[in-house]
Amino acid sequence: MFAKRALWKLALVLLLLLIASAGLQAQDTTLTFISWQVDEPGVGDWWRTAIAEFESTHEGVAIEFTKVARPEYADTFLTLFAGGTPPDIVHLAAFEFQQFADAGWMEDLAPWVENSELDLDGWAGQVKCMWEGEMSCIMLLYFGFVMVVNDAILDSIGHEAPTNWDEMIEVLRAATQDTDGDGIVDQWGICHHTNEGSQYASQLLSYVVGSGAYWTSAEGEVTIDTPEMAEGFTRWKTIFDEGLSPLDLSSGDCHQLMMEGKLATRMEGSWVYNFVRRAEPEVQQHLRIVPVPFEVPVGGGSNVIGMASEISDERKALVWDFIEIITSQEWQEQFGVNVGNPAPRPGTLTDAIYEAVPHVDILVASQTTASENGIDRSPTGLQIVYNEFAKLVRDEAQRMIADDVDPAEVAANLHNLAVELQQDM
Numbered sequence: 001m002f003a004k005r006a007l008w009k010l011a012l013v014l015l016l017l018l019i020a021s022a023g024l025q026a027q028d029t030t031l032t033f034i035s036w037q038v039d040e041p042g043v044g045d046w047w048r049t050a051i052a053e054f055e056s057t058h059e060g061v062a063i064e065f066t067k068v069a070r071p072e073y074a075d076t077f078l079t080l081f082a083g084g085t086p087p088d089i090v091h092l093a094a095f096e097f098q099q100f101a102d103a104g105w106m107e108d109l110a111p112w113v114e115n116s117e118l119d120l121d122g123w124a125g126q127v128k129c130m131w132e133g134e135m136s137c138i139m140l141l142y143f144g145f146v147m148v149v150n151d152a153i154l155d156s157i158g159h160e161a162p163t164n165w166d167e168m169i170e171v172l173r174a175a176t177q178d179t180d181g182d183g184i185v186d187q188w189g190i191c192h193h194t195n196e197g198s199q200y201a202s203q204l205l206s207y208v209v210g211s212g213a214y215w216t217s218a219e220g221e222v223t224i225d226t227p228e229m230a231e232g233f234t235r236w237k238t239i240f241d242e243g244l245s246p247l248d249l250s251s252g253d254c255h256q257l258m259m260e261g262k263l264a265t266r267m268e269g270s271w272v273y274n275f276v277r278r279a280e281p282e283v284q285q286h287l288r289i290v291p292v293p294f295e296v297p298v299g300g301g302s303n304v305i306g307m308a309s310e311i312s313d314e315r316k317a318l319v320w321d322f323i324e325i326i327t328s329q330e331w332q333e334q335f336g337v338n339v340g341n342p343a344p345r346p347g348t349l350t351d352a353i354y355e356a357v358p359h360v361d362i363l364v365a366s367q368t369t370a371s372e373n374g375i376d377r378s379p380t381g382l383q384i385v386y387n388e389f390a391k392l393v394r395d396e397a398q399r400m401i402a403d404d405v406d407p408a409e410v411a412a413n414l415h416n417l418a419v420e421l422q423q424d425m
Contacts, residue, residue, distance in 0.1 A: 029061045031318055033089040034076070037303075038067035042274035046338040050331060054322045061318060063089070071197040074099075074387050081105045086308035088319050094128055094139065094301025095198065095378030095386045101136035102384045107309040108134040112320050118327055124344035124367070128301045128376070137304035138327060139344050143269040144299035144366025145206060145292050146359075148276060152286035153187070153264040162265070162293040165210060165235065172244040175264035189244040190265045191254035194398075198390035199251055202298065202377050204397055206267050208232035209375055210294030215389075215418070218374055220381025222422060225415035233400060233407035240401045259283060267292055269302060270363045273340035289359040291366060299370020300377050336360075342367075385421050392417050 033051075037043045051063045068076045074096050080086050081100060090097075090106065100106050113120060113135065120126050125142030129135055149161045153175050162168035172189025179187050193199040208214065213228035223229075239245050246257070251268070258266045259279040266272060276287045291297070305326070307319040325331055332345035336353040342364055354360055370376075382389045392414060400410040 029315075029318070031061065031063045031089055031315065031322070032066070032087040033063050033091065034066050034068050034080075034087045035091045036068060036070045036073055037091075038065060040271075040274065041278050042338045042340060043271065046331075046335055049334075050322075050326050053331075054325055058318065058321065063322070070199065071195070081308070084310065086310060088308060088311050088315050089322060090137075090306040090308055092137070092304055092306070093198075094125070094304050095376075095383070097129075097137050097304050097306065098131055098378070098383035098386070101131040101134070105309055106131075106134075106136040107307045107316060108136070109138060109306060109323075110135040112316075112323075116320070116324060118324065122346040124342075124346075125301045125371075126344070129304055129306075137306035138323065139301055140305050140326075141271075141302035141339070141341060142300070142344050142367055142371075143271070143302050143341060144363065144368070144370045145267055145269055145297040146272065146362060146366055147290050147292050148258060148263075148266045148268075148272055149288050149290055150258075150261060150264050150283075150286050151288055152261065157264075161288075161290045163291075164293050168265075168293045169235075169238065171264055172239065173242065176242075176244050185243060185246075187262050188246055188257070188264070190239065190267070191249060191257050191263050192239070192245045193249065193251040193254060194240075194245075194247055195250045196394075197250075198377075198387055200397070201390035201393040203267070204232075204236050204393060205298050205377065206292065206294065207235040209296050209298055210292070211235065214375065215379035216381045218380060220379075220422075222381070222415055222418045224418055225412045227408075229411040230408040233397065233410055236397060237400055237407055258287070261286070269298075270341040270366075271302070271339060273357065273359075277340070289362055291362055295369075296373045296375060297366045297370050298377065299367050299375050381422060382418065385425055389418060389421060392421065 035047065037047060047065065051065055055062055077092070077100065086105060092100065097106065123139060125139040129137040129139055154160065154171070157174040159171045159174060162171050175187060175189040176185060177187045178185050192203045208229060211228045211232035213226055213232050215224060217223050240247065254266060255275040257263050259275060261283040273289060276284060279287060305323060307316055327345065329345065332343040332348045333350055333352065335343040336348055337356045340357045342349055342353070342360060349360065378386045396410050396414045399405055400407060
């Protein structure tokens with residue numbers, strides 16, 4: 001009897017020690033989470049609130065939320081993964097996760113989904129997260145481009161919001177002005193990102209798609225050397241040749257000009273509404289979301305969430321708990337309100353989002369049209385080298401503008417460069 005009692009006590013002590021050890025270990029657990037959205041209006045707040053919710057239900061576990069700017073983002077992640085120190089929570093643009101998945105660095109989420117209550121049936125853009133038969137991520141935002149117009153500027157030049165290219169170029173020309181008479185242009189028809197980074201190619205793509213062209217076919221064949229592509233590049237060149245957009249600015253700089261009431265138009269993904277909401281009331285009252293002036297808008301996946309395949313099973317379980325929170329009905333509904341875009345989860349178009357985002361039907365129509373036409377920033381056949389391809393696009397477009405090169409010649413040269421890039425994959 002004594003021996004049995006002693007054995008029971010010993011087992012109890014060992015159990016208590018294990019519990020205490022687990023508690024101490026949990027106290028020291030910090031999940032790393034890198035994002036470019038840390039200080040972005042709307043979505044940054046949503047992330048921080050979700051992190052607080054996770055930490056409140058996981059005692060002793062913290063999430064370290066760190067910002068890396070978009071221009072350095074892919075290179076930073078490649079360095080971290082290659083060095084064996086990836087972030088636990090993997091947040092990537094939808095056009096760049098493929099190279100990480102292709103290297104085996106992304107955990108297959110299919111088993112985690114199967115063992116959870118998460119239903120991805122009808123989840124917008126989720127098919128884009130499949131790579132080589134594995135579910136490398138979960139889509140966080142599927143979008144279509146829209147246009148912001150400043151009605152005060154449009155009224156002053158006697159124009160309506162443009163509905164096609166001919167109307168658009170007239171608006172841009174009329175709106176670009178020196179408003180204070182000091183000899184320097186201080187109001188522009190539009191503003192595009194022209195600094196380093198893949199956003200350059202995304203902005204130019206509006207004119208490419210608007211001209212009836214695209215980088216590749218549905219089968220992944222490069223399709224750049226076409227008259228339609230040359231027309232798209234011609235439109236882009238016209239805007240900068242005529243000074244209708246300022247030069248050497250980032251998207252952040254363009255947002256600032258828009259919020260200051262110095263742009264007649266701005267074309268971007270649905271997240272642009274968060275910057276509209278940040279404008280001062282005297283400017284914000286004149287800003288309005290309308291469809292882009294092209295039959296087909298740029299669209300597709302924006303950003304995705306996943307986990308590193310090389311972290312421990314214990315950390316993977318914690319990361320999955322966080323993913324379950326942000327993909328839940330409650331948090332997806334809140335996403336729509338905070339971010340100003342329909343969440344990818346079906347059934348989240350509530351009265352609250354219609355109240356917060358009155359143009360939500362325009363957003364839905366834009367992303368639906370882009371999807372139906374197979375348009376995505378990351379072209380089929382070039383996904384795992386997209387950042388390199390985007391740099392080629394920027395280099396060739398900048399050469400076209402700086403050296404006054406024929407857009408048809410640029411399209412032909414870019415076509416050959418893209419084919420070579422594809423063959424070297």
